[in-house]
Structure formats: structure tokens, C-alpha cells
Amino acid sequence: MLANIRIVLVQTYHPGNIGASARAMKTMGLTDLVLVTPRQFPDPEASRLAAGAEDLVANARVVGSLEEAVADCVQVVGASARLRSLPLPHFDEPADMAQTLVGNAAEDPVALVFGRERFGLTNDEIRRCSHQVSIPANPDYGILNLSQAVQVLAYEVFKAWRLRPGSDYRPARPTPERQPTREQLDHFHAHLARVMQASGFLTQPHARTESQLQALFARAQPSRKELSLLRGLLSALEDTRPGD
Template sequence: MNKLDQLCIVMVETSHPGNIGSAARAMKTMGIHDLRLVKPTRFNSPETRALASGADDILEQAKLLDSLPTALTDCHYIIGSSARSERSLPWPQMTARTCGLRVNERLPEQKVAIVFGRERSGLSNEELEHCHALVHIPMAFDFFSLNIAAAVQIICYECMMASHSAPNQHEHPTPTLNEPLATAEAMENFFQHLETTMIEVRYLDPANPRLLMRRMRRLFGRITPTQSEVNILRGMLSAFQGRKFQHRSP
């Protein structure tokens, strides 16, 4: 298996069809084939095909999806692309080169997604909550951001170069586990269960949640638990819920 077959590029609500075509071409030149499009404004247009320039197979195989969580259901590690280096709640952040190295450490055992946001506004804070880390490409002279297709090209290049490089003895690769990591879908179910439980035990006030759930997502994103570990955590939450209702019984 080609390691890069386990890497997917996700584009969220892309408005310009030419950017989709250019991104597909960027992926094809770097040996990456899994393109996922979340609610693009226009997709199958002559401009898309023209700018794909030989990457028609990437476009034909692209998955059209109605939400970001749906696009990430089978993924284990998710990196969001962000033009902003400062946010209300700091998130683990890396350069494009480090991104390539981190992706390479996880392939092919894990499915990895790199998510790119809208041309004008990027990814929302709510969408970034689905990511384990952010990748930021700094600009010269404080220029705001790259064209999205150019950003896809840079990130795909770094991932391809990292996949072809010999392991560095000074690097600390992600340990290979004998059990699968929890998928994004499993983690979303866990976070919903966690939020419900915290509300029921009155630890989380839904009228004034602050950034508690965002911090919990960041915490578990750093851990990247396995599926069996998530099952244990959800079993604990169910036990807490059961004990709460037992105390309420007459």
C-alpha cells in the first residue's frame, strides 16, 4: 500500500470551482488521491476540469458530503489549516514541514485528514474543534493568506517529501499500537455523551458553557485514545449517569 493512500484532503464550502480543480492537480502531482468536498458552491464545471489539467480521476473519485463530521467519520488524526496564528483558545499548531513529518509518522496505520476552509473566512472555531492540531503557513510581510490551492500544494508537497525520506533517529515517531485508534465518528459520539453527562451532574451549565467543551476536545485530541479506551470512558460516563439517577430514586 502507498502510505499516502491513507491521507485525505478535505475542502470545506469552497466557493470558486477553479480552486477545486487546482487543488486536485496539486494532489495528483504529489501522489495523493482522496479528495473530499463539503458543500462546495460549484463543483462540476468547465473551469474545474480545465484547472485540474490531467487530474480528472481525482475529481471523479471525489466524495461530496454535507457536513465536516461526515467527511471525517473514518479518520483517526485530523489537522486543520489555519491562516490565523492567534485564536481565543490556543490550539496545537505546526508548520507545513512539521505537518508532513507528523502525517508520515501516522501513515499507513492511521487514516489522516487535512482540512482546508473557505477562501474568505477559513474554518470556523466550531469546525476546528474536530481537529487535533492546526497547520499554519506563515506569510512574508504579514500578508494574510495563500490561495487555497497553493496551500494544498505546499502541504501535499511536504507530506510527499516526508513519506520518501529515511527515518530520522532524532525523531520520536508515534508508537505503533496493537489496537485501532478511535475514529472521528467514535470521538464525536463520546463528546456528545460527555457533554450530556456533565450537564446531568451539573458540572456544565448549558446556559453558560464558556469554553469547557472546547477545552475537553483539545485535551482528548492530544491523547488520541484507542477505540477500547473510548469504550472504557463511555462505560464510566454511563455508570456516573446511573448512579445519579439512583440517588434521585425515592
């Protein structure tokens, strides 16, 4: 489904914005990038700012017109400020747009179209779209960089896809760290008790203090790696002598 969602950049002026937009796309699972008559492409700056999404830049298709870029799409959403003079359906909320776009992408290609950095899409280009969408922003300063706009709308699209019934989205999960054995914990607590006695922190057996510390570490549930770090700290303290 995400493979059917196309990002179209029209006459991008700065090649770095192509790379930054590709990076924004890849973080949200989008891979289909089409460039309409970019001023300068390919360009090393585009690859540099892709920062891990160089494959999207390398595979980007360059076409000569917006018509060519979206000819096979069943829905084309132009990202722009709302133009009431054009009778296009307009999404005031990007989330609503994303749900519709993702629904159509289940069967056919769809496109999100972004205009030039300086003045966006022309009226004629917006007329080539089936819908418009705007990004709500601070009314006193609603200016987004091209790649920022791509990131915002790509995120909404990814969220809409992720929350669909039957989505195969699986978040990346860190590999759980191994927990220490009871024997390793016993050795640690015995080591801690020796260091506390030797340091003068405890001048006589304090069962309550030791049990409280044992309870503290039980709540913390240190991993084997963390327990080894603590043992190293205790060993370093044992080796320290006054005047060292």
C-alpha cells in the first residue's frame, strides 16, 4: 500500500531539499519519488542531505511535467495554502487527507504534490490535482521548508496506514538484555557489603541497610551488563587508597 503513495516535487530549486525530502519519505516508509523538471539534479548535495536515503534519490524519476508525473494516479493531492477561488475539495486536516489517500492506495497509485520552495504550486498545477491539503500552522508564521512539509504529510500518511485494520506494521523493539542469575546477584551484594564495611560507611553489621539496598536493586532490575559495571565500580573503589 505504501508503495502506491507517490511524492511529487515540482521544480525544486535547491537540490539539498530533494535529499532532505527523500530522508523524510524513507522514515515514513515511502519510496516512490518523482521530480518534475528540477533545477539541478542529480547533484551531490541531494545525496548528502539524504543521510541514509540515498537509494530513494538514486531511484527518483525525473519527468517533464506534472501531468506525466500523476497520469496513472486515481487521487492527486496538492499541498498548498487554501485557495478558495478554486473549487477543489480541500482537506483542512492532514489526518483526514491521509485516511482517504491511504484508502485509495490500497488498489491504485496516488500522489502528494509539493511545489517550489519560493511560491509553491501555480493555480494551473493545482487544477491538475483532485484535492488540496493545507498544514495548520502558526497564523503569524506558517512557513515550512519543503522537506518539513513532506515530513508532516508523510507522517500523517504513515500513521493512517499504521492504524488501518490488518496493517502489518511492527515497531522495532530493542533486543532484551540478559538478566543476572541469583548467584551473580548474591556475589554483587556480598561485594557491596565488603566495600561499605571497608569504607567506614558501615561500622557494624546493619541488616536493615543491606536489605534496603537489596530491595533497591531488586526494583531496578539491573541487567548482567549493568551489574558487571557496578562490580567494576566497586573494584575500583576497593583499589583506591588515601593519597592515591
